[in-house]
Amino acid sequence: DSGVTQTPKHLITATGQRVTLRCSPRSGDLSVYWYQQSLDQGLQFLIQYYNGEERAKGNILERFSAQQFPDLHSELNLSSLELGDSALYFCASSVAPGVNQPQHFGDGTRLSIL
């Protein structure tokens, strides 16, 4: 158990809809990262937050947004969903950016768009 909690585990919805994925980092970790894993794109970094502030942005679509709250949990919002958004979305956390420790990954949310 990595200590990173993601909910829900599975999400099935239709095109055009909006969903919110939630992540609670490990106790003591201030930095949260979101990744998308799909068969055709592999594992792609989406966005990173540190102590409530956005720190780095990757290949995140404009239809996607994220935030980190004062209690350090994070939410990833996906809107106007398309079939191609079907993927496994991982959240990871670490103590802080620049620290020589691995990012610890949650179990992921599997998103299926019908």
Place this chain on the structure above:
Amino acid sequence: ELKVEQNPLFLSMQEGKNYTIYCNYSTTSDRLYWYRQDPGKSLESLFVLLSNGAVKQEGRLMASLDTKARLSTLHITAAVHDLSATYFCAVIIQGAQKLVFGQGTRLTINP
């Protein structure tokens, strides 16, 4: 743009054999990670390699890093079925925090 390439992408081997997975990356980095992923599961951290010449071992797995060649290897010794999984290397861009992953190597170990 940092690119991370793993080789091979698929590997089927017999128990008891040795093999090596290679991870090449395209730009300077000072941190390289190896992760394991079982089907439908999360990523489990295996090794963090922080400097040139770093070598780390855990059980039948040994990882090394050559920053000058921009190459890391994950060596499997006397493979056992439980090591069947997909192995990813990932590199952090210097000055940034995003992990860039390789494509993954799907390892199948047959009895």
